[in-house]
Amino acid sequence: MRQKTNWVVTILLIIGSITILFPLYITIVNAFKTPQETAKSILALPQNFSFDNFTRAIEMTNFYQAFGNSFYITLFTVILTVLTNAMVAYAIARNMHRRAYRFLFYYLVSAMFIPFPIIMLPIVKQMSSLGLTNPTGLIILYVVYGLSFNVFLYVGYIKAIPKELEEAAIVDGCSRWGVFWRIIFPLLTPMNATVGILTTLWAWNDFLLPLVLLSERSHQTLPLVQYVFQSQFSVNYNLAFASYILALLPMILVYLFLQKWIISGVMKGAIK
Template sequence: MKREQTNWLVTLLIALGSIVVILPLYLTVMIAVKSPQELAESVFALPRVWQWSNFSEAIRMTNFFHVFRNSAVITICSLIFTLLTNSMVAYAVARNMDKRLFRSLYYYFVSALFVPFPIIMLPLVKEMSALGMNNQFGLIVLYVVYGISFNMFLYVGYLKSIPAELEEAAMMDGASVWSTFWRVIFPLLSPINATVGILTCIWAWNDFLLPFIILSKPTMATLPLAQYIFQSQFSVQYNYAFASYLMALSPMVLVYLIAQRWIISGVLRGALKS
């Protein structure tokens, strides 16, 4: 039998990539469980005394459970409305790509991916303020609207792999377009729905810029905004800040670790017609 040769270049690249990912996480944990005095001595060394009180102090300083609830409400609502609305729009476009109007709509939505956000940031702030939507509801609407460009690309590519004969058979049995979508097509969208849902969760949970420019009251703050409390004009409380960072990112890390295979498979199946 021919002995397989080790590809040392690929192995080296994988090792370097692992270090690039693991080292910042290790430093984050070390900073979060040290006192300021130990941080001044060494960042890399293990702490002599593990300062678990940093986490309780970070919870107190950020009003953690209140901002956690804000982030959870915004993320869950954005997820639900994104899946319901974006899938319907993509279905209408995908099944009418032979018509100029719907084909133009597809390219219009996808072209939004290439528009830099800073260009529309100030007009967006003024518009949302004028409409009285500089609150959590307005933020949810923006996540749904701004997510449609990338989600359209995924959904349309995936819908092309679903035979149109399924819908024709349902309509011959007397089902309306509405019933056909919800009873036949939407259940078949489960893999791509999982991908879109996970990406939407990660985006809405970790986003800083949109909440920063849209939310008008401190009581509406999300977890990323709450981290600002550790930065003053002349110093940063690194141990409390990193303890708060760990608590804030933990839910999405767990979501990603559990569902990463759906993200990868869904993106591939949505980008390519099978």
């Protein structure tokens, strides 16, 4: 039987797609234009596609240093997040019958509803007093701030893993630590991938936390160096758009190739 088309949903999807694709089109098209061509029309295609804007953007932003900073911060954030958050979630998931662990779970989940600007200044002051206004401090904050959402995903997934697997391993002489690393952690591969990808997208694209925490220019990440195109009275949009594309391209590729892990992992963690 032929299904009827839901025109309301279809129209909403079309509007949503246009809302997303239209700014992306403007960014890409104007990244290859001269300021004169942009002044005439921001919608028209460039007369001659030129990569001069990209070359100048790389020079003005010190792109390779900023790229290295973003890569370093993102890499270690993902590694530490997956390792530590998985252990915390395992401890909570296997002890939810205890009041303390149940309280800890709901306490962590409730932290997702606290806006960062509310605690921004106290956090910056505390990190400054500890001498951690650098990439290392930023990595620590990313790992801690990601704990709430990641524990929520991990706990739902771990609950679906039969406890009999752990009991059998313990009978065979495996320690609790060994059970986690040899049995549980390999079974968490789909969720580890999901958490890793989401953390990568967040740490790479984040602007506010590096802005308020990093004190030295040599530590700036790719989102921060976009300020170089903005003067007191104007913005060089052509160079800015070119730089935006350079900064976003790695994460766009990551999402396009790994989006199935993100969607499936979130669904499994929420439903199970």
